[in-house]
Amino acid sequence: MQETNWYRTDLIDETEEVVQHQTKQQKEKLDESEGVIFEEYTEKRVKVTKVLVNKEGSKEIGKKEGQYITLTVPSLNIEDHEGMEQLEQSFLKYIDEIHQDIPLTKESKVLVIGLGNRTITPDAIGPLTIDAMQARQLENHVEQFILYAPGVTGQTGFETSEFVHALTEKIRPDLVLAIDALATRGSSRLCKTIQITNTGIHPGSGVGNQRAEISKEVLGVPVTAIGVPTVVDATVIIADAVDKVFRSIATKIQEKDRPSGKLSVTTWTSDTEGEVDLNLVRPIFGEWSTWSKAERRQLFEEVLLSDSQRLIVTPKEVDLWMTKYSTLISNCLFQWIENRVNQF
Incomplete structure (x- = not known):
């Protein structure tokens, strides 16, 4: 890349x-x-x-x-x-x-x-x-x-x-x-x-x-x-959103058998700020889901900035x-x- x-x-x-x-x-x-x-x-x-x-x-x-x-x-x-x-x-x-x-x-x-x-x-x-x-x-x-x-x-x-x-x-x-x-x-x-x-x-x-x-x-x-x-x-917004999705799904897979997930009586929200094993989502999303956030940002830069339109948020x-x-x-x-x- x-x-x-x-x-x-x-x-x-x-x-x-x-x-x-x-x-x-x-x-x-x-x-x-x-x-x-x-x-x-x-x-x-x-x-x-x-x-x-x-x-x-x-x-x-x-x-x-x-x-x-x-x-x-x-x-x-x-x-x-x-x-x-x-x-x-x-x-x-x-x-x-x-x-x-x-x-x-x-x-x-x-x-x-x-x-x-x-x-x-x-x-x-x-x-x-x-x-x-x-x-x-x-x-x-x-x-x-x-x-x-x-x-x-x-x-x-x-x-x-x-x-x-x-x-x-x-x-x-x-x-x-x-x-x-x-x-x-x-x-x-x-x-x-x-x-x-x-x-x-x-x-x-x-x-x-x-x-x-x-x-x-x-x-x-x-x-x-x-x-x-x-x-x-x-x-950057796109890369951060994708990273949050990957981490959220990986955390739910990682904690689904733990009491925090089983005993919840409301919609369960996982903590994605700690250590998360992204290899858990690799079978779902493929190799790129295990890339670092910087590598995914670089991918989006290369793909999206090939267009003449550039957005600042x-x-x-x-x-x-x-x-x-x-x-x-x-x-x-x-x-x-x-x-x-x-x-x-």
């Missing part, structure tokens, strides 16, 4: 998964290279993934050198206030941690860039966050933030990075924060994740619409990117998610800058 380049993701830990799904020799080479330091743990319901990439690791996984922090609440839903509160607490903690080496005082200037197209809901997290921050800035009179939503190249005719570069040269901020929507290659990550990285950002890269980067190398000042995954390729409640995340990011940034400047 022809190898596919999984470029439709902006999340660093998904890039790590690509390497892990490759050959055993490649995985061992990555582990021995010390180019990527990977740390993963849980704080309450928030799954925290930290990845530190050096020059050698950048070549191995195709991501820029720097620090990446990914925060995910896997069980998060639109009505889950507790989950959002825990995600907010973690975001506040790690937005401070990633900037520990950057001194900020009451005289400091932080340029906040809201990337994206406000007329396309899944891409509007940046402009909506700027709106939320402007409203709060009027109330709190916070002078450190300079807020700007440049729009997209299709609207203005100019590269977004050119606007940001010109503004940076004019005001000379101590830090640039770029907020944008991201693409994921896992449907379970949609609107349940925030990624923070000090490597900057390539607007639109996750959906194959790569523009000039916004980074320290380009602007001359530190750049931190804050992103929320809001879209996923349709082939977003949750139906994406407008509510955008409101929640723009408020969350705005609240945390104001609280963070207040805590930081009051230290001096």
Whole structure:
């Protein structure tokens, strides 16, 4: 089967998964290279993934050198206030941690860039966050933030990075924060994740619409990117659905003689998140049912992308998610800058 380049993701830990799904020799080479330091743990319901990439690791996984922090609440839903509160607490903690080496005082200037197209809901997290921050800035009179939503190249005719570069040269901020929507290659990550990285950002890269980067190398000042995954390729949705069907059937076959199945007085729902032997469904669906999820995704990519039509999928409640995340990011940034400047 022809190898596919999984470029439709902006999340660093998904890039790590690509390497892990490759050959055993490649995985061992990555582990021995010390180019990527990977740390993963849980704080309450928030799954925290930290990845530190050096020059050698950048070549191995195709991501820029720097620090990446990914925060995910896997069980998060639109009505889950507790989950959002825990995600907010973690975001506040790690937005401070990633900037520990950057001194900020009451005289400091932080340029906040809201990337994206406000007329396309899944891409509007940046402009909506700027709106939320402007409203709060009027109330709190916070002078450190300079807020700007440049729009997209299709609207203005100019590269977004050119606007940001010109503004940076004019005001000379101590830090640039770029907020944008991201693409994921896992449907379970949609609107349940925030990624923070000090490597900057390539607007639109996750959906194959790569523009000039916004980074320290380009602007001359530190750049931190804050992103929320809001879209996923349709082939990923198909692959995830097929995998869930295979795992569900295999689990029912595996547990049909156990008390959990025999004593159930209602419709029995199996747990497909644990270890499942997919060889149990091989007689029904054939060899491909035992392939890894990555291999099946690659098959769907090859078959479906041969057509000229390509679909990008977003949750139906994406407008509510955008409101929640723009408020969350705005609240945390104001609280963070207040805590930081009051230290001096």
